[in-house]
Amino acid sequence: MIDPITQEIMKLYLEHQGLPQELSPTDQQAFLETESERIAERIDNMKIVMEQQVLQRYMRDNGQPPPYMEKVGMINQAWAQATDFVINEEIYGQLPPEMEAYPPDQESPEAEAERDQARIQVHKSDPERWRNPLNCADPDKEADRLTDQLWKGRPVQFLYYAAHLIAARIEDNEPYPTSQNHPLYPSFTSQLDERVDEHAASGK
Structure with a gap:
């Protein structure tokens, strides 16, 4: 209750x-x-x-x-x-x-971790959660490896979103590109370019 x-x-x-x-x-x-x-x-x-x-x-x-x-x-x-x-x-x-002079309270690492986990759990069913990576679990090594393989040389901000997009697709058991020749590669790249532009325009 x-x-x-x-x-x-x-x-x-x-x-x-x-x-x-x-x-x-x-x-x-x-x-x-x-x-x-x-x-x-x-x-x-x-x-x-x-x-x-x-x-x-x-x-x-x-x-x-x-x-x-x-x-x-x-x-x-x-x-x-x-x-x-x-x-x-x-x-x-x-x-x-x-x-304004009052110091902020310090959240314990355990409480902060629990809060972060709760937020991630709430957004887990949202396929667009990658757009706000704070709502996502950290990408695993496979997602990081594939991101580097697909978009090597891209700016850090692009790769940041890309890793979370790939990780979300893996978690959701949804299709994702596995090479630059994959049919989904252009649409994924376009989505990521769009998100990076949004971030640049709004700062978030």
């Missing part, structure tokens, strides 16, 4: 971010839940960071811990600021000026 905080984040995410239209309704729901849980986890991590900061600052300035009730108030305020920080950054895409 989804906890109330995550449910509230899901509502905000829907209102201000929306969902990838290329995904099926089922995948959209999975994406929404995964993103909301990630944001909720960031809030929890940031609460810990900011609570420690405010208590350490008090100790440094006063030479002793704060009285109990004052400590409770300081922690509650730190938690509220942590929530605002993450929500503003993740949902609204901006930070209030008074919060």
Whole structure:
């Protein structure tokens, strides 16, 4: 069962971010839940960071811990600021000026890996996922070898997309060119040229 905080984040995410239209309704729901849980986890991590900061600052300035009730108030305020920080950054895409000095929380390698894996899983059914390689697993050696064989000498950005396109086709058990004489080679090359041009024009 989804906890109330995550449910509230899901509502905000829907209102201000929306969902990838290329995904099926089922995948959209999975994406929404995964993103909301990630944001909720960031809030929890940031609460810990900011609570420690405010208590350490008090100790440094006063030479002793704060009285109990004052400590409770300081922690509650730190938690509220942590929530605002993450929500503003993740949902609204901006930070209030008074919060710009706060350091970002550090996500553990394990949590980051889990989040990346969840995102890859959500997009796994999308045949166009290669266009945004962050949504793809890393190409294996076979995909890298074939990419180099087919498009050797092409720019790095082209090869980057090419490796992910070939890898996606292999994963999906779909046809892909195996030589420059293959019937699919021209269309694949055209798709990749188009994607590189899009990236050059938009920066993403």
